[in-house]
Amino acid sequence: MSDRLPGFSTLAVHAGAQPDPTTGARATPIYQTTSFVFNDADHAASLFGLQAFGNIYTRIGNPTNAVLEERVAALEGGTAALAVASGHAAQVVVLQQLLQPGDEFIAARKLYGGSINQFTHAFKSFGWNVVWADPDDIASFERAVTPRTKAIFIESIANPAGSITDIEAISTVARKAGVPLIVDNTLASPYLIRPIDHGADIVVHSLTKFLGGHGNSLGGIIVDAGTFDWSTGGKYPMLSEPRPEYHGIRLQETFGNFAFAIACRVLGLRDLGPALSPFNAFMILTGIETLPLRMQKHCDNAKAVAEFLAGHPAVASVSYAGLPSDKYNQLARKYAPKGAGAVFTFSLKGGYDAGVSLVSKLQLFSHLANVGDTRSLVIHPASTTHSQLDDAAKVKSGAGPDVVRLSVGIEDKEDLIADLEQALGA
Numbered sequence: 001m002s003d004r005l006p007g008f009s010t011l012a013v014h015a016g017a018q019p020d021p022t023t024g025a026r027a028t029p030i031y032q033t034t035s036f037v038f039n040d041a042d043h044a045a046s047l048f049g050l051q052a053f054g055n056i057y058t059r060i061g062n063p064t065n066a067v068l069e070e071r072v073a074a075l076e077g078g079t080a081a082l083a084v085a086s087g088h089a090a091q092v093v094v095l096q097q098l099l100q101p102g103d104e105f106i107a108a109r110k111l112y113g114g115s116i117n118q119f120t121h122a123f124k125s126f127g128w129n130v131v132w133a134d135p136d137d138i139a140s141f142e143r144a145v146t147p148r149t150k151a152i153f154i155e156s157i158a159n160p161a162g163s164i165t166d167i168e169a170i171s172t173v174a175r176k177a178g179v180p181l182i183v184d185n186t187l188a189s190p191y192l193i194r195p196i197d198h199g200a201d202i203v204v205h206s207l208t209k210f211l212g213g214h215g216n217s218l219g220g221i222i223v224d225a226g227t228f229d230w231s232t233g234g235k236y237p238m239l240s241e242p243r244p245e246y247h248g249i250r251l252q253e254t255f256g257n258f259a260f261a262i263a264c265r266v267l268g269l270r271d272l273g274p275a276l277s278p279f280n281a282f283m284i285l286t287g288i289e290t291l292p293l294r295m296q297k298h299c300d301n302a303k304a305v306a307e308f309l310a311g312h313p314a315v316a317s318v319s320y321a322g323l324p325s326d327k328y329n330q331l332a333r334k335y336a337p338k339g340a341g342a343v344f345t346f347s348l349k350g351g352y353d354a355g356v357s358l359v360s361k362l363q364l365f366s367h368l369a370n371v372g373d374t375r376s377l378v379i380h381p382a383s384t385t386h387s388q389l390d391d392a393a394k395v396k397s398g399a400g401p402d403v404v405r406l407s408v409g410i411e412d413k414e415d416l417i418a419d420l421e422q423a424l425g426a
């Protein structure tokens with residue numbers, strides 16, 4: 001055996017998996033079972049008391065899901081991960097470990113529309129108060145810090161315009177405030193950006209998008225970087241204080257640099273219940289095997305489409321960080337040198353009506369609310385995902401009335417450009 005550390009593409013195929021010890025099956029089997037037989041009464045007691053690792057019940061853990069968790073942890077450079085039913089479930093489970101009612105977290109204003117909704121309305125009903133900051137103005141994060149701030153939440157490549165966030169600068173603010181930095185890495189995937197290398201303490205994903213990659217399975221995941229000290233000042237009692245559910249153990253003391261992932265599993269997933277189906281874990285694992293190939297093609301196609309649109313007379317502007325003229329191009333070169341992702345926006349000279357008309361004329365691009373599919377997708381955010389925001393908030397979050405969002409797929413780029421050409425010209 002060589003002592004070379006495996007590269008990213010090797011990890012994407014192999015990390016966490018081995019031939020099934022019972023049957024020799026080479027692909028990871030779908031362990032479609034709710035529960036697992038204990039060896040004996042002592043074994044059962046030690047599993048329930050967190051004294052031994054093992055399978056109890058699929059709401060808490062499952063062997064197919066465990067391969068997915070190990071694989072994404074390896075790709076992101078984290079210590080451990082927890083798979084859940086969706087990207088939104090990942091966000092709830094993470095914040096439940098960090099916030100008590102009345103606490104605050106700071107979030108970048110440029111986010112997936114569903115996250116803006118979740119943070120504004122659902123989380124408010126839990127007493128978790130979001131304070132918005134502008135990812136293009138690092139000082140706005142510093143100004144937002146109060147004694148009740150428990151976390152900072154950003155996207156690495158931000159919806160909908162594909163803007164690049166200065167993760168290192170915001171991680172410096174988080175460090176100074178003594179709170180963890182949570183990065184939603186959905187649009188980049190670890191192939192383009194590994195937020196932990198830039199100071200993130202927790203990474204979350206909607207696996208539904210580029211990691212699964214084929215538009216067929218919902219999932220979410222939480223990756224623990226193992227970097228944050230949860231014991232300071234009693235600020236994170238879920239991690240630092242004795243847990244009555246588990247005979248008074250303290251998670252940080254017992255589990256060290258993967259205590260956060262354990263808290264998410266044994267306090268979050270166990271009690272809130274958004275478990276990932278093993279079938280979906282299998283589909284997403286299969287998708288991840290080709291992540292490096294797909295992501296590169298997504299990025300190369302997106303750049304070609306962005307260049308075409310930038311030269312088209314009906315287009316007012318293109319926001320794609322991979323274009324040298326883009327205001328995020330410097331940050332893209334630093335954080336995402338292999339490509340600036342495949343989700344971006346452009347605006348039409350004809351405004352709202354032209355946006356609505358374009359999405360109805362496109363044929364190869366599917367008009368729907370998703371990103372990160374092999375297929376190319378289009379949406380007009382102002383009339384759909386961001387329609388609940390008022391006009392000023394739409395513009396601030398990059399979803400003004402004239403804006404169209406693309407998620408460029410892995411088809412032949414000439415066909416994608418021809419489709420846009422007929423729809424813009426007609």
Ligand SMILES: *Cc1c(COP(=O)(O)O)cnc(C)c1O
Pocket residue numbers: 086087088089112114115155159184186187205206207208209218219220371
């Ligand atoms: C889709 C998405 C989510 C939510 O994920 P679901 O799997 O749909 O719950 C969160 N963040 C980003 C950036 C997304 O694109």
